[in-house]
Structure formats: C-alpha cells, structure tokens
Amino acid sequence: MSDNINIKYEYVPRFKAGDPESVSYLEEHGYVVIANALSDQESTKALNLIWDYLEGLDTGIDRNDRDTWDNDRWPTAVHGGILPGHGIGHSAAQWYIRDIPAVKEAFAAVWDDEDLLVSFDGVALWRPWTYNENWRTNNGPSWMHIDQHPIGRPGKHCVQGLVNLLPSSPATGGNVMVPGSHKRFAQIPERYAERLSRIHPKIDHFRFPNDDPLLADSQPIICHMQAGDLMLWDSRTIHCSSPGLETPTGDQQLFRAASLICMMPKSKSNADVIAMRKEAVQNLTSTTNWSDRFINADEFPDIAAAGKNAFKLPPIPVLNVNQRKMVGWDE
Numbered sequence: 001m002s003d004n005i006n007i008k009y010e011y012v013p014r015f016k017a018g019d020p021e022s023v024s025y026l027e028e029h030g031y032v033v034i035a036n037a038l039s040d041q042e043s044t045k046a047l048n049l050i051w052d053y054l055e056g057l058d059t060g061i062d063r064n065d066r067d068t069w070d071n072d073r074w075p076t077a078v079h080g081g082i083l084p085g086h087g088i089g090h091s092a093a094q095w096y097i098r099d100i101p102a103v104k105e106a107f108a109a110v111w112d113d114e115d116l117l118v119s120f121d122g123v124a125l126w127r128p129w130t131y132n133e134n135w136r137t138n139n140g141p142s143w144m145h146i147d148q149h150p151i152g153r154p155g156k157h158c159v160q161g162l163v164n165l166l167p168s169s170p171a172t173g174g175n176v177m178v179p180g181s182h183k184r185f186a187q188i189p190e191r192y193a194e195r196l197s198r199i200h201p202k203i204d205h206f207r208f209p210n211d212d213p214l215l216a217d218s219q220p221i222i223c224h225m226q227a228g229d230l231m232l233w234d235s236r237t238i239h240c241s242s243p244g245l246e247t248p249t250g251d252q253q254l255f256r257a258a259s260l261i262c263m264m265p266k267s268k269s270n271a272d273v274i275a276m277r278k279e280a281v282q283n284l285t286s287t288t289n290w291s292d293r294f295i296n297a298d299e300f301p302d303i304a305a306a307g308k309n310a311f312k313l314p315p316i317p318v319l320n321v322n323q324r325k326m327v328g329w330d331e
C-alpha cells in the first residue's frame with residue numbers, strides 16, 4: 001500500500017431508505033449507507049441468482065467447488081473484481097435487485113423524483129484470495145478514482161450505488177470512500193491540468209496518482225456494511241475498493257458480493273438513448289452506471305477481448321411493469 005494512503009475501517013451511520021437525513025448526509029459526506037434495503041432472505045436469494053448466472057455461463061463453474069472458480073472459467077473481471085459484461089447486466093440477479101422497492105426509494109429520495117432509469121451494471125464478486133493468491137483484487141491506492149469528468153460534466157450529475165450481499169469486516173475489505181472529496185471536484189481541472197488533458201471530456205473516469213497529497217490529508221474509509229445494505233455515492237466522490245486490512249481467517253468462501261446499481265431521473269436522458277436501452281435488453285448488453293448516455297460495457301477492451309462466444313449468456317429477461325419503466329418504456 002502506498003505510504004501516504006492509510007485506509008481505515010469505519011462504522012458509519014446507516015439510514016432508512018427514503019429518510020431525508022440520508023439525503024443530507026450524502027450531500028455533506030459524498031456517500032451514505034442505507035440500512036437493509038434488502039432483507040436477509042432477499043440478499044440470500046440475490047446471491048443464489050448470481051451463482052445461477054455464473055453456473056449458466058456453461059464454463060463449468062460450480063458454486064460448491066472452489067476449484068472451478070479459476071480465471072479460465074470465471075467471467076472477465078476488471079479493476080477490483082468487478083464483472084461488468086457477458087450478460088450480467090441483464091441477469092435475473094440484477095433485475096431482481098433493481099425491483100426491490102427500498103432500493104428505488106433510496107434513489108427517489110436523492111432525486112426527489114420517482115421516474116428513474118436504472119443502469120445495466122454488473123457485480124463485484126471477490127473470490128477468497130487466501131485460497132488462491134491470484135484472486136486478490138487491486139489494492140485501493142492503485143485505482144482511487146471519480147466517475148465523472150470534471151470539465152465534461154461539471155456539477156452534480158450522478159449518484160452511484162451498490163447493494164452489499166455479504167457482511168463486510170476489516171478482513172473482507174470492500175468499497176473505499178474518501179469522505180467529503182466531492183466538494184473538491186471543482187478544483188480538479190486546475191490541480192491536475194496535465195493529467196486531465198489526456199482524458200476526453202466524454203470519458204467519465206479520472207484516476208488519482210497513488211501518491212497524491214490530496215489523498216494524504218483526508219483518510220479513505222471502508223464503511224462497515226451488513227448484508228442487504230445499500231451504499232450510495234456521488235460520482236464526484238473519490239472512491240475505489242480494496243481487499244481487507246487484515247488477513248482473513250476461517251471460511252474461504254466469497255469474501256464480497258456487491259451488486260452495482262445506479263438510478264438517474266429519466267428527464268436527464270433522451271429518446272435516442274432510451275431506444276438503445278430498449279435494444280440492450282434484447283441484446284443482453286450491459287452498461288456503465290450512466291443512463292443519460294449509452295455506454296456499452298461489453299465494449300470494454302477486456303470484455304471484448306474475451307470474445308462473444310466465450311460464455312453462454314443468460315436468457316433475455318422478462319420484465320414486469322416496474323422494471324420496464326426503469327428501462328425507459330412508458331408501461
């Protein structure tokens with residue numbers, strides 16, 4: 001880990017979905033944890049559906065046999081163990097989680113708007129690296145980032161989210177946030193002029209140097225999260241994920257399972273994007289967090305390199321009215 005970045009594990013306040021105080025906390029700190037957006041039963045069901053997706057890829061993954069979890073069978077993972085493509089954005093698991101009322105309620109409170117579109121994002125799934133060191137995900141300081149271009153998109157545009165499906169601990173690690181860092185977003189163009197000049201204004205991803213003094217004076221935290229908790233964060237907040245701060249002992253099952261989910265007002269999108277989103281359901285195309293632009297995650301270099309036929313994709317989802325509205329259909 002880089003010398004000047006010292007991540008700590010923190011028990012932060014947890015709010016009820018829709019609580020106005022959750023919105024104030026998010027505005028002040030750049031992130032907020034919503035307690036029990038999914039019940040324990042719902043979290044277990046969601047995780048089982050993720051395993052159904054993995055086993056359905058037809059590469060020989062068996063949830064009960066860790067020896068089948070190796071990279072030659074596992075879907076392509078990027079950054080910190082995130083599975084962003086190969087149909088996962090339309091898996092039964094992801095559509096199940098998107099349809100849980102408290103998840104939408106949390107985002108609706110943030111936007112003061114019920115008419116929301118959902119991202120076709122993937123999941124972060126961490127295999128036990130104590131069983132196989134190659135499964136260890138990237139250390140936090142190597143990919144501290146924001147998901148919004150400071151010049152291309154000034155101001156507040158997006159609140160990202162993840163639903164945590166397994167309890168976190170200092171040993172599992174998890175998502176990392178730099179509290180309050182969204183407030184320094186406007187200073188980035190001046191502070192990182194050269195670094196930023198290499199990033200096209202339409203690319204909503206900016207990485208901080210891992211010896212960045214900006215990160216030295218505000219300590220990054222891994223928030224304690226229970227299974228079913230939902231974390232929301234402003235895309236301007238510096239974040240990433242990082243493996244545990246201590247070596248895990250005990251059960252060598254998945255260390256982390258988190259469904260990435262983002263809802264934005266439909267009014268921010270447009271007819272062309274919505275038409276592409278409807279096609280994406282039929283084509284099982286996954287996206288990034290943004291729903292006001294169409295950004296195809298299956299075109300990420302690592303996903304594209306795996307090839308279209310490397311994995312058997314899940315069936316085309318049959319969506320209910322709520323889910324269809326979140327795609328962009330009127331009913």
Ligand SMILES: O=C(O)CCC(=O)C(=O)O
Nearest residue numbers: 080124174175239240241
């Ligand atoms: O919690 C994680 O795995 C990191 C998620 C992340 O960095 C992102 O979605 O931009």
